Amino acid sequence: MVNKLTSAWENYYAPDSVAAALEILQRHEGRARVIGGGTDLLVETRRGLRRPLEAIVDATRIEGLNSISAEGDYIVIGCGVTHTTIVNDPRILRYGQCLAESCGVIGGPQVRNTGTLAGNVAHALPAGDGTIGLLALGGEVEVASATGTRWMPAKDTFEGPGRSIIDRHREILTRLRFRRTAGNEGSAFHRVMRPQGLCLPIISMATRLEIDGDMITAAGISMGPVGPVPWFAKPAAEILVGKPASAEQFDAAANVALENISLRTSKYRATAEYREMMIRTYLPIILATAVRRARDTP
Numbered sequence: 001m002v003n004k005l006t007s008a009w010e011n012y013y014a015p016d017s018v019a020a021a022l023e024i025l026q027r028h029e030g031r032a033r034v035i036g037g038g039t040d041l042l043v044e045t046r047r048g049l050r051r052p053l054e055a056i057v058d059a060t061r062i063e064g065l066n067s068i069s070a071e072g073d074y075i076v077i078g079c080g081v082t083h084t085t086i087v088n089d090p091r092i093l094r095y096g097q098c099l100a101e102s103c104g105v106i107g108g109p110q111v112r113n114t115g116t117l118a119g120n121v122a123h124a125l126p127a128g129d130g131t132i133g134l135l136a137l138g139g140e141v142e143v144a145s146a147t148g149t150r151w152m153p154a155k156d157t158f159e160g161p162g163r164s165i166i167d168r169h170r171e172i173l174t175r176l177r178f179r180r181t182a183g184n185e186g187s188a189f190h191r192v193m194r195p196q197g198l199c200l201p202i203i204s205m206a207t208r209l210e211i212d213g214d215m216i217t218a219a220g221i222s223m224g225p226v227g228p229v230p231w232f233a234k235p236a237a238e239i240l241v242g243k244p245a246s247a248e249q250f251d252a253a254a255n256v257a258l259e260n261i262s263l264r265t266s267k268y269r270a271t272a273e274y275r276e277m278m279i280r281t282y283l284p285i286i287l288a289t290a291v292r293r294a295r296d297t298p
Contacts, residue, residue: 064078074179083116097188101190106129118176126161136232140154145172192278202269
């Protein structure tokens with residue numbers, strides 16, 4: 001079943017199945033686009049940054065994709081799930097705390113009540129807060145097309161600012177998932193932002209750590225905006241593994257992160273020097289927070 005409404009675009013569709021959504025995309029032959037909450041697309045269109053499309057396909061009404069579930073070792077999030085739902089879900093709070101924290105700072109309540117994590121990822125902006133939390137957890141995305149479905153690492157979907165390998169005119173990001181943290185794991189997120197205006201992040205950082213006693217046995221770090229795409233900071237994470245969970249190691253991870261990025265001054269965010277200072281200050285703090293949470297988790 002497909003609901004069809006007239007809007008600023010020529011056609012607005014709200015299909016209730018993936019098959020119906022894909023059929024609409026095929027019929028419009030690249031002149032339609034999938035949206036989640038539409039919070040970014042609507043703003044960009046009103047500002048004249050994007051021309052209205054021939055058709056909009058709203059994926060949030062697809063049956064079975066507007067809920068969160070536990071499937072084996074994974075927490076699975078449907079493409080219709082809003083940021084508010086993620087923030088309030090007890091399973092995400094326990095098993096993926098940095099994702100709840102990152103989704104909790106997106107926009108205001110109205111945006112969080114409408115916007116989706118799937119849309120955050122598919123829009124592929126370098127500073128998407130929900131994206132940063134998902135990357136730190138080692139998140140994956142499921143993409144459906146006319147030829148079938150596939151899971152892939154979320155970090156591999158980004159090509160540049162606003163550019164994703166997911167073809168939003170012919171494919172649908174249907175679900176997201178991450179392996180839930182175990183009893184010896186913890187995660188944390190922090191965003192530095194201007195307190196006024198558009199609330200643009202100066203820098204956002206997230207981490208997931210696994211410990212064995214005082215030793216770090218696995219690590220993931222993500223941050224943005226530090227380049228054209230959200231960054232899964234593999235070099236910074238690698239130097240932590242096999243080392244003590246100490247302030248010295250956390251400072252070393254911040255140094256390695258800074259060696260592998262090229263910060264720039266932005267009139268809308270901050271100077272490169274200030275953003276460097278924020279990474280040196282807050283990355284060690286969130287690493288220490290993740291370790292504390294790993295130790296406190298039953």
